[in-house]
Amino acid sequence: MEMENKTDRLIVALDIPTTEQAIHVVDSLGELVQYYKVGMEAFYGMGHAVLAQIAGRGKKTFLDLKLHDIPTTVARTVTTLCQFSPAFLTLHAAGGSKMLKAAIGAADEWAGKTNQPRPKLLAITVLTSIGERDWVEIGYQSPIRESVLRMSVMCKEEGVDGVVASPREAAAIRALCGPDFLIVTPGIRLLPEEHGDQMRTATPAQALKVGANYLVVGRPIVEADNPRKVAANIIADMKYL
């Protein structure tokens, strides 16, 4: 894949419900951060207007609405969301291969009709907040790692651009899915003891080392007294590698 400067591979999760707060974070991080993740809290709270505000500041968006529904519903939703020109769009691998295929078909069709680049589609594998016990409780019998790898291979075969997974599975995904398959890792912490509800975590340098293309960091930056300082520390850790 076309490689960006590795410090441009930090995605800050704007898990914030109001435009004023969100734009304050974007403006205070300034040149340090190029990608912002707009997830459910931000999108439901602010609507699509926030995407234009982020784009207006020359930043790229990771639209993380984690689509998971029947293939037709997901495909139509992908068409609707493509009009906002996000760099990335997420859906759940657990929606299955037919849903993934329908989503890719919709994005390709939109790009063909509009002559615009299509957003990269990324599939969520097993959420980083899930531990082995939670996984068994839901009813899965294979270990998390096996499930993540199985989903990643299915995504690759269906033509999905990459996956969202924990840094703990990244090296194995990279080995199985090759150098061009995107791996985005949340669950990033400079201080492992501050993991909160994240169960499968790593430091920024560790995540890059095992093959992650992009790192997602939310609360450690957004809820810090000095978001700029924390972002700079994370970037320093990424550079250290």
Ligand SMILES: O=C(O)c1cc(=O)[nH]c(=O)n1[C@@H]1O[C@H](COP(=O)(O)O)[C@@H](O)[C@H]1O
């Ligand atoms: O799809 C995601 O972005 C995602 C997948 C996953 O497995 N785990 C995960 O934490 N995320 C998101 O990544 C962000 C992590 O935020 P912090 O834990 O605050 O750094 C949140 O916005 C989550 O919604």
